[in-house]
Amino acid sequence: RKPLVIDQEEYICEIRKGSRLHLAKAITFIESTVTDQQTIGQQLLKSLLPFTGSSIRIGITGVPGAGKSTFIESFGKMLVDKGFKVAVLAIDPSSSVTGGSILGDKTRMEELAKHPNAFIRPSPSAGTLGGVHKKSRETMLLCEAAGYDVIFVETVGVGQSETIVRGMVDFFLLLALTGAGDELQGMKKGIMELADAIIVNKTDGTNEKLAKKTVAEYKQILHFLAPSTPNWITPALAVSSLYKTGLNAVWETILQFQSKMMSNQVWQNRRKDQTIDWFKTMIVNKLYDDFFSSMEKKQSMKQLEQLVREEKVTVSQAVEELFSSNSKE
Numbered sequence: 104r105k106p107l108v109i110d111q112e113e114y115i116c117e118i119r120k121g122s123r124l125h126l127a128k129a130i131t132f133i134e135s136t137v138t139d140q141q142t143i144g145q146q147l148l149k150s151l152l153p154f155t156g157s158s159i160r161i162g163i164t165g166v167p168g169a170g171k172s173t174f175i176e177s178f179g180k181m182l183v184d185k186g187f188k189v190a191v192l193a194i195d196p197s198s199s200v201t202g203g204s205i206l207g208d209k210t211r212m213e214e215l216a217k218h219p220n221a222f223i224r225p226s227p228s229a230g231t232l233g234g235v236h237k238k239s240r241e242t243m244l245l246c247e248a249a250g251y252d253v254i255f256v257e258t259v260g261v262g263q264s265e266t267i268v269r270g271m272v273d274f275f276l277l278l279a280l281t282g283a284g285d286e287l288q289g290m291k292k293g294i295m296e297l298a299d300a301i302i303v304n305k306t307d308g309t310n311e312k313l314a315k316k317t318v319a320e321y322k323q324i325l326h327f328l329a330p331s332t333p334n335w336i337t338p339a340l341a342v343s344s345l346y347k348t349g350l351n352a353v354w355e356t357i358l359q360f361q362s363k364m365m366s367n368q369v370w371q372n373r374r375k376d377q378t379i380d381w382f383k384t385m386i387v388n389k390l391y392d393d394f395f396s397s398m399e400k401k402q403s404m405k406q407l408e409q410l411v412r413e414e415k416v417t418v419s420q421a422v423e424e425l426f427s428s429n430s431k432e
């Protein structure tokens with residue numbers, strides 16, 4: 104098989120100039136499971152790394168139907184109208200695992216996607232946790248090098264996906280619906296403690312009064328929770344993504360957060376910590392991948408499984424055996 108060769112200089116130049124096509128291809132390399140494509144992706148990322156770091160990274164979570172895609176579309180459009188470039192790492196609506204949109208066939212963020220200063224990348228449907236891919240962080244860095252000022256990383260609350268996204272972003276938004284009390288019962292104190300702002304969406308029409316009451320309830324609850332970011336009082340805000348109200352206040356909040364956290368170094372330190380956490384996660388991923396892709400290990404595992412089943416060895420013994428350098432053939 105011929106090795107894959109690309110003109111790296113051209114890619115880097117085009118990505119820096121804002122070619123969405125080249126950016127999309129580079130992301131495909133990064134996400135690829137084919138070794139030489141992966142290698143190219145990593146080389147591109149390495150060359151582009153000096154151009155990363157200057158965007159605002161925003162994570163956003165909420166149950167399916169909370170209005171994440173509607174919010175990102177309206178908020179994103181407001182930002183591109185202000186002259187910013189906006190990238191979105193979005194949930195793939197076709198993925199049933201992530202929940203996606205409750206309106207399965209609706210194209211998400213269609214309007215925003217048409218804008219020349221917006222770039223929307225759905226996570227691949229395989230290998231994601233709540234819409235977050237193992238390579239989402241690297242994808243985010245590529246977008247940053249391509250000059251995107253604001254990057255959204257979207258997730259639904261599946262397992263650890265919120266924690267993973269919190270570990271990638273500067274600012275974390277929880278999109279909520281009316282009935283804070285109910286939510287506190289069912290979820291999600293833990294998730295509320297990850298948020299830098301709680302946005303009560305659908306504050307419009309017949310829902311408006313209840314939504315405003317919910318905002319007040321959240322404010323009360325937030326008093327008793329630890330803030331996600333030191334020296335920050337997590338606000339609750341009312342928004343209608345459909346009628347585009349309250350969006351500017353969200354942006355103002357994010358800018359205030361940025362300015363405060365940059366001046367007290369929390370912003371910079373958090374990013375450094377996140378990079379180190381990423382490093383550690385990658386080590387674990389690599390160990391995991393190497394281990395489970397080893398034929399030899401697979402065979403020993405099968406044999407040991409049988410022995411465990413027959414209670415001839417204990418589970419701990421079997422694990423020890425598996426990790427001892429030369430397990431029996």
Ligand code: GDP
Nearest residue numbers: 167168169170171172173204205305343344345
């Ligand atoms: P997601 O699953 O969290 O991405 O939610 P969607 O953005 O797909 O929204 C789910 C439904 O809620 C859709 O029918 C939207 O039109 C509706 N929706 C989203 N935001 C608002 C809003 O601010 N007000 C109202 N009334 N409906 C909204």
